[in-house]
Amino acid sequence: MSAIHFYKYQGTGNDFVIMDNRKGQYDFLTEEQVHFLCDRRFGIGADGLMLLNNYEGYDFGMKYYNADGRESSMCGNGGRCLVAFARKMGLNSEVLRFMAIDGPHEATMKGTDWVNLKMQDVNGVEIGNLYFYLNTGSPHFVKFVDDVKALDVFEEGRQIRYNDRFKAVGTNVNFVQPTDNGIFVRTYERGVEDETYSCGTGVTAAALMASGPEEKTYTVPVQTLGGGLEVRFTKTGEREYKDIWLCGPATLVFEGEISTPAK
Template identity: 45%
Template sequence: MIKFYKFHGTGNDFIMLDGRELKTAPNADEIRHLCHRQMGIGADGLIIIKPVEGYDFEMTYFNADGSLATMCGNGARCAVAFGFISGMSGPDVTFRAGDGGHTGKLQSLTDFKWMVEISMGDISIPEITGVSTEIHTGTPHLVIITQDPDSVNVPVEGRRIRYSEAYRINGINVNFLSIRDNRLKVRTYEKGVEDETLSCGTGVTACAAVAALKTGINNWFVETRGGAIEVKLKKNKNFFENVRLKGPAAMVFSGELTGWIHG
């Protein structure tokens, strides 16, 4: 039997597996089964961490539909906490994701909750910005500025855009953003989940970058449906650097997989 852990970062929830216990990663069908809300554990994605040369660990992230993704900001924050409790890393950590190397810093709040700050990759400044802006923060996002994200039917409108002619093949995450009183409110439709999620780390980062381009403010508190996240970044000529994402990560429960995936 293989042990699993259920984590969430501001409502963005993940199944965590210790790669040291796996001979191979679960296949796409197994991941879809495990992430299914009614027939499995239920999660927005599945994360495997294992030691790798040059870093404390490597994080491999799969969307709920079984597809491999490059980076997940909230998932990475949860991975830092999981690395800590599994003994792979300490409170200061280096890890590798699909988009390259990252650092993380962890502060224990309770036995099962941590405040985690991670570095994100540099963000290229898009040539075209406006009400709708395409931007890549480890995964592609479309940020749409609106008066009030709560007035948007995010599952319907996000799905319409994601499956439009422009994005049908490669997909895109769709974020609805409002900027008010130096605070951001964000709701996100995530490809791979194919629905709205309570929070999205790369999406929050994308929205903070777009807000920085619009206002010149580089530090933001971002309200998501699952809680608040802090984003800090520094604008250079053609890109943002020193991008940091900070927020809580919590372990919800753990259990054992009995015959659901191969060992």
């Protein structure tokens, strides 16, 4: 059994196990052990797990695993939580720069738990019959609906995620409803294989698709099951977006020690 000192963070209900791995002490983790740590009955319970790593030329590196134990693509809420954790671990630059699987990011904090995270530019969106498909660091299927609160997100999302096109590598599926001043988003996440309370890259994708035809700067308030976020960006072409910022809370829930099963 190997003991782990962990921290549990959440950003609008999207929750994560985080470890400080800057000395490489948690490089031993296997897919099975990550899955155990994220298990809500037998482990700590989380939508994903992250390691805070050293990365030359940056304040830190981000390594992200889905709850199924597999290393995955970019997680926006995870990135925001890791920034808050990095601050707690003593990385106090006004602008924190880090490397993730989709490339470099930068972030700032307002107060103790509000994180503004810069996302990658988006160039190109597939527009289909009643859907959009784009990559905001992770692949996202976006569909606008009339009554998002009444929707069976697990069943509807699972059907799309496991259809013939996506079943091999998966996609995240977002259902979006316009509100008086923004949008309401619910997301089925691959790797978790269920609805999560919030998905940062999904919220980002939905906000981009909710913008109007004008090429200008937008600020889109977003409501999720776990709370409110804000996405700011500039539309520079019909399907081109830059200077994208995902903004919202990232808070420490608790920290503790746990032993992982043998490899």
